Amino acid sequence: MYHPHSLVHFLRHVSFPPDPHLLPTALKSCPTLPLARALHAAAVAAGVARDPFVASSLLHTYLRLGATADARAVFDGTPRRTVVGWSALVAAHAASGDAEGAWRLLGEMRLDSGGVEPNVITWNGLVSGLNRCGRAWDAAAALARMHGEGLLRPDATGVSCALSALGDVGLVSAGEQLHGYAVKAGCGADACVVTALIDMYGKCARAEEVVRVFDESGHMDVASCNALVAGLSRNAQVSEALRLFREFVGRGVELNVVSWTSIVACCVQNGKDLEAVDLFREMQAQGIEPNSVTIPCVLPAFANVAALMHGRSAHCFALRKGFLLDVYVGSALVDMYAKCGRVRDARTIFDAMPSRNVVTWNAMIGGYAMQGEAAIAVRLFDSMLMCKQKPDPVTFTCVLSACTQAGLTEEGQRYFEEMQNEHGVSPRMEHYACMVTLLGRAGKLDEAYDLISDMPFEPDGCIWGSLLGSCRVHSNVDLAEVAAEKLFRLEPENSGNYVLLSNIYASKKMWDGVNRVRDMMKDVGLKKEKGCSWIEIKNKVHMLLAGDDSHPMMIAIIEKIKQLNIEMRRLGFVPRTDFVLHDVDEQEKDDILAVHSEKLAVSLGLISTSPGTALRVIKNLRICGDCHEAMKFISCFEGREISVRDTNRFHHFRDGKCSCGDYW
Numbered sequence: 150m151y152h153p154h155s156l157v158h159f160l161r162h163v164s165f166p167p168d169p170h171l172l173p174t175a176l177k178s179c180p181t182l183p184l185a186r187a188l189h190a191a192a193v194a195a196g197v198a199r200d201p202f203v204a205s206s207l208l209h210t211y212l213r214l215g216a217t218a219d220a221r222a223v224f225d226g227t228p229r230r231t232v233v234g235w236s237a238l239v240a241a242h243a244a245s246g247d248a249e250g251a252w253r254l255l256g257e258m259r260l261d262s263g264g265v266e267p268n269v270i271t272w273n274g275l276v277s278g279l280n281r282c283g284r285a286w287d288a289a290a291a292l293a294r295m296h297g298e299g300l301l302r303p304d305a306t307g308v309s310c311a312l313s314a315l316g317d318v319g320l321v322s323a324g325e326q327l328h329g330y331a332v333k334a335g336c337g338a339d340a341c342v343v344t345a346l347i348d349m350y351g352k353c354a355r356a357e358e359v360v361r362v363f364d365e366s367g368h369m370d371v372a373s374c375n376a377l378v379a380g381l382s383r384n385a386q387v388s389e390a391l392r393l394f395r396e397f398v399g400r401g402v403e404l405n406v407v408s409w410t411s412i413v414a415c416c417v418q419n420g421k422d423l424e425a426v427d428l429f430r431e432m433q434a435q436g437i438e439p440n441s442v443t444i445p446c447v448l449p450a451f452a453n454v455a456a457l458m459h460g461r462s463a464h465c466f467a468l469r470k471g472f473l474l475d476v477y478v479g480s481a482l483v484d485m486y487a488k489c490g491r492v493r494d495a496r497t498i499f500d501a502m503p504s505r506n507v508v509t510w511n512a513m514i515g516g517y518a519m520q521g522e523a524a525i526a527v528r529l530f531d532s533m534l535m536c537k538q539k540p541d542p543v544t545f546t547c548v549l550s551a552c553t554q555a556g557l558t559e560e561g562q563r564y565f566e567e568m569q570n571e572h573g574v575s576p577r578m579e580h581y582a583c584m585v586t587l588l589g590r591a592g593k594l595d596e597a598y599d600l601i602s603d604m605p606f607e608p609d610g611c612i613w614g615s616l617l618g619s620c621r622v623h624s625n626v627d628l629a630e631v632a633a634e635k636l637f638r639l640e641p642e643n644s645g646n647y648v649l650l651s652n653i654y655a656s657k658k659m660w661d662g663v664n665r666v667r668d669m670m671k672d673v674g675l676k677k678e679k680g681c682s683w684i685e686i687k688n689k690v691h692m693l694l695a696g697d698d699s700h701p702m703m704i705a706i707i708e709k710i711k712q713l714n715i716e717m718r719r720l721g722f723v724p725r726t727d728f729v730l731h732d733v734d735e736q737e738k739d740d741i742l743a744v745h746s747e748k749l750a751v752s753l754g755l756i757s758t759s760p761g762t763a764l765r766v767i768k769n770l771r772i773c774g775d776c777h778e779a780m781k782f783i784s785c786f787e788g789r790e791i792s793v794r795d796t797n798r799f800h801h802f803r804d805g806k807c808s809c810g811d812y813w
Contacts, residue, residue, distance in 0.1 A: 169197050173206035182214045189223075199228060208234055212241040230261055236271040243278025248287040251275055269304050277310035280317065288314035289323065305336040309345040316349035324349045328362075344372045351380020360389065369400050374408050382415035390415050391424065409437050414446040417453075423683075423690060425450035426459060439463075441472045445481035452488035454683040454690045455767040455794070460485045476502065480509040487516025490765055490792045490799055507541050515547040519798050521809055523555035542577055549583035553590060554798050556812055561587045581608070582615045589619020590812075594628055610640040617649050618771075621656075629653045637669075644675040645770075681769045682746035686757045693749040702753060709752040710744075717782045747776050747793055755787060763790040771795045777813075781805050 172192050179185045189207055192198040198207070204227045211220035220241065224234050235258040242250040255275075258265050272295045279288035292311040295303065303311065308331050315324040328346055331337040343366040350358040359380040363373060374397045381390035394412045397404060409432040416425035429447045432439065439447070444467050451460035464482055472478045479502040486495035499505070499513045510533045517526035530548050533540060545568045552561030565584055568574045581604055588597040597616055601608050613635040620629035629650055636646040647670050654662030670676070680695035693700060700706065747768050754764040772780075772795040784791050785805035793800045801808035 168195070169200040169203050172197065172203050176203075176206040176210045179210055179214075182211075182216055182219075185210050185214060185216075186219070189219075198223075199226065201227070201229075205234065209237060212237055215245075217241055217245070230265065232258075232265050232268055232271065235261075235265055236268070236274050239267075239271055240274025240278045243275045243284075244282055245278075246282040246284060248279055248284055251278070269302075269307060272303070273307045273310060276307060276314060280310055280314040285314045285317035289318055289320060292327075293323075302334060303330070305331075305339040305342050308334075308336060309339075309341040312342070312345035312349040316345075316352035319353055321350070321353035321355060324353060338366060340368055340370060340372065343368050344376045347373060347376040347380050351376070351383050354384055356381060356384035356386045356389070359384075359386075360393075363393070369397060369402050371402060371405055371408055374402060374404060375411055378408070378411040378415055382411070382418060385419055387415055387419035387421050391421075404437070406432075406437050406440050406443060409435075410440070410443040410446055413443065413450070417446060417450045422450040422453040423692065426454065426456055426690065429459075439466065441467075441470075441475045441478055444472060445477045448481040448485040452485040453767065454685070454692075455489055455765045456685050456690050457489045457491065457765065458685060458688045459690075460489060473498075473501075474503060476504050476506050476509065480506065480512055483509060483516070484512040487512060487519065488794070490520075490794065490801070492516050492520050492522070505536075505538070507538060507544065510538055511541070511543045511547055514544065514551070518547050518551035518554060519794070520801075521554045521798055523551040523557055523560075526551035527560070540572055540574065542574055542580070545572075545574055546579050546583060549580060549587065553583055553587045554809075554813070556591060558587055558591045558593070578606075578609055578611055582611045585612055585615040586619060589616055590622060592623055594619060594623060594625055598628060598631075608635070610636055610643065610646075613639065614646065614649075617646065621649055621653050624653060624656050626653055626657060626659070626662075641673060642675065644670065644678050647675065648677050678770065680746040682750040683767045684750040684754050684764065686754060691750070691753060693746045693753065695746040695749070696744050700749075700753070702756070705756055706749055706752045707744075709756050710748060713748075713752065713779075713783060716786055717779065720782060720786065722778065722782050745773065745776050747772060748779065751780070751783060751791060755783075755789070761788060763792070765792045765794075767794045769796070771797055772800060772813075777807065777811075781807055 172188060175188055176185065179188060185207075189198065192200075192203050192207070197203050204223055207223045208220050211217070211223060217238070220238065224230060224238060227234065235254065239251050239254045239258075242248075242254060255267060255271075258267060258271075272291065276288045276291050276295075279285070279291060288311070292303075292307075292314065295307075308327060311327055312324060315321075315327065324346075328337070331339075331342050331346075336342050343362060346362045347359050350356075350362060359377065363377055366373070374394065377393055378390050381387070381393070390412065394408075397408075409428065413425045413428050413432070416422070416428065425447060429439070429443075429450070432443075444463055448460060448463060451457070451463065460482075463485075467473055467478050467482070473482075479498060483495045483499050483502075486492070486498065495513060495516050499509065502509060510529070514526050514529050514533070517523070517529065526548065530540070530544070533544070545564065548564050549561055552558070552564065561584065565576065565580065568580065569576060581600065584600055585597045588594070588600065594616070597619060601612055601616065604612070613632045617629055617632040617636065620626075620632060633646060633650040636643070640646060647666050651663050651666040654660070654666065679697070682693050684691050684693070691700070693706075747766055750766045750768075751764055754762075754766070758764070772793055776793075777800065780791055780793060780800065780802045782805065783789070784802035791802040793802070797813060798809065800813065
């Protein structure tokens, strides 16, 4: 390739005029617009600027460098304007987002002397250019016009481009018609068409068609794999995506970093965090190096299962590769450390980031909110405003959540009002849910109910669930029944709502109510969601399920729990059996409480780590009052710091106390 300085030197010192063979070669390598214009001037001076090869090279060089006006001037100066030149101009205008200019050129093209009709290349350039620049509707319109004129039949390239556009705008019926055309035209088996079909059906929420197209095509290449995983992921078909991905791996298809990143992201987005962690490790074992997209994709999985050591390894890798300058990588690291309970580490990364976006600020504020450190979260929010970073709806969810965790009722109400009045952010459902929880947790259940009644839109399950949760804290049966009735209509298959109401009845010893709720669950075929906890021990994440005895160390775990119970009772601990939903005797209730997943996880940690080692547990449900009290006792007599992150917040147990101050 020519270096710019060598080209300038050539132009200044050449002793013979550039000829039509030399100039096209130089133009092909030309890196900058000033140099292209210099070469153009040399061509004019040598009298070869109107040569067909030189003119064509000048046209394409100017278009490549984004100088459409210069390109049009060259094109207008050519003795014979061909369909190739017109097509290049149309494609360039389309790719720059100038749909009107592209259509205008098509009209000029047909009015040109002699009349030049667009060909397949012209239409392909128009459709693909419009789609690439985000004007999918215009691309779909171009396809419809092309078909309507009946003059041309799209080839495989045109079909692929058009399918992508139709998928972006969700026109599945048009996509199906184009699919039928592709089969009839004999290009349905083309690799690019197959990939585009998978992509289109995935974007249009047709998961069955995604798999059918793949199965019928028999294509096992990296492009179809990537489209397949992305399509199934969009439609929450993670198990099928994993199965087919394993099939690609088993067949020896050479997958790339995009393939592995896609399947990792698919697992994370659909709650398969352990699978995402395993795939990330397997990816590295296969010799595929993660990139700056892979790291932010996998870090949420480490956060969700408390895999702190894995997260630190990813952090070190990002540091070695220079990815920390990427704001998305930095934001994901902040979020990971915060969700693993390492808010100081998160803040260190946050402070060191050269640039931050609203996601970064939200991750840090949300991290403090989960820790119950409302004062710091609020101060950070003020710093965000001072840095001229505009808060978004998520920001206010984090701020309101921080106020909720700390019981800052008045402050929360003030931020709720300022959100719209000062920052122009209209309250959404999640903001009202935060306010209902804030008021309800403070015992202001009637105010919370009034707020729901005055909402400008119909309350959803999240709102009524917030009220029901507050009724559980204050054992308010009357309002709980109102909220539960709404929830049973809105979310008939959500077992958690039935369990919450049953909890409230059980706490009041209203066993008829408990039995009635249990019968309702049976009638709709629901079972109580099992508690699940994760704990990382020696770089391995263990998952413990309530009442499940499949863990290889379960005998030792249960034995440890028995020892803990004996010691706790000796110290005066009495199990809070009001958290058991069954009308059974007290001994059975003790046994039920003993196998809650967080107790299993902590017991495993105690027998698997050296004395004094801090334990970090993550749970999929809200920690119950009995386990909360038990953790305080265990932290005291075992001399351990125990962190439990439930669905609401972190609980840091140390020396018999919890960081939440028993307010959660």
